[in-house]
Amino acid sequence: MIKRTLFFGNPAYLSTKNEQLVVSFPEDTKKDKTIAIEDLGYVVLEHPQITITNGLLRKLVQNKTAVITCDSQHLPCSLLQPLVGHSEQTERIRHQLNASLPLKKNLWQQTITYKINNQANHLLQRQKKH
DSSP: OOOEEEEEOSOEEEEEETTEEEEEOSSTTSOOEEEEGGGEEEEEEOSTTEEEOHHHHHHHHHTTOEEEEEOTTSOEEEEEOOSSSOHHHHHHHHHHHHOOHHHHHHHHHHHHHHHHHHHHHHHHHHHHHO
16 A cells, blocks of 8 residues: 655644544644544654644554654754664664774765765756756
């Protein structure tokens, strides 16, 4: 089954009731909405005025739903994932923790190089459009 992605870009109160995610809005004109937690794959929290209960976070993580929070520039800044569950994920974390310092530095250098190249390509593409 394909999991749903929920994006919250406006103020909201997120809680849980009966294995459902309950979305309440500060405006009285909007009705509460409920979504089955088992249908969710990702929840993206962009707006700074989103309140989420710890009970909901626990249920989302137990259901293997990733929770992504965004910073003031609307860019992802954190990812909450379960620590248990999938053996492949545990193996990847173990390999990352056991990586040698030279390997970590090399991978970091590659990451920065690709980011700079990506930014340069983006600027070139934008200049061509003007």
